[in-house]
Amino acid sequence: MSAKPVDRPSAPDWDANAHYQDLRVATDYDAQRFTSLAGRVFNDLERRLIVRAFAAIRAGGRIADVPCGTGRLAEPLLAAGYRVHGMDISQQMLDVAARRLSRFGDAFTTEVANAKELLPPPTPFDGVLCARVLMHFALDEQIEFLRGVAQLTHGIVVINHSFSSPYQRFRRGAKRALRHQAPARHPVSNGEISRLLSGAGLRELKRYRLNPMVSEAVYIVAARDGRSGTIRE
8 A cells, every 4th residue: 555645736835845855755755656556557658758758868878867856767767778867955865766776886876956056067968857846836937947957968858747738627627626636736838838948948859748638747858959840749
């Protein structure tokens, strides 16, 4: 049986940064979300998709995972042969990730960091993953966060977000009525995605959906140079 959820993302005074620095939240995070049948299926599909999104980067390439959280999505990237540097504002989350990924040795490294305060590194990463975070903040804060993340690479940035459409808004209302786990606080429409990427100095290259009938998750591959037009899959 999975642990009782402790997230309260719909509360007006909910602080994402403080929340994820709670040791209990870090320890129970994956168990609360990915132990049910639906959670296990989603987890498997998402991990496969993340590796697919970085397929243009050769094995051995360096990927920054911001925020890394428990290392759930760093794990398939490491298994695919990439080197991953996990960055998170929460030392508690990084400690969980380090234990989980210890078998990969020095291919996985960690750093406590605030994405909004990042500076361009001396050696840019080949790519950056930014998953399961932007939807916690209002759009202006999302832009600030993603702008910091984008500075880490001259390559691709893979972004996970919650997509807002008439159908998804209907689903969100139904989830609230049935008292299911509260949905993401700040999902984005197509127009807001354009504003988000433009504000961070990025252009969309490709878009993936796991299953739009049952999930609002959207995955966007973006780059600074905008070397091609949008391709949705």
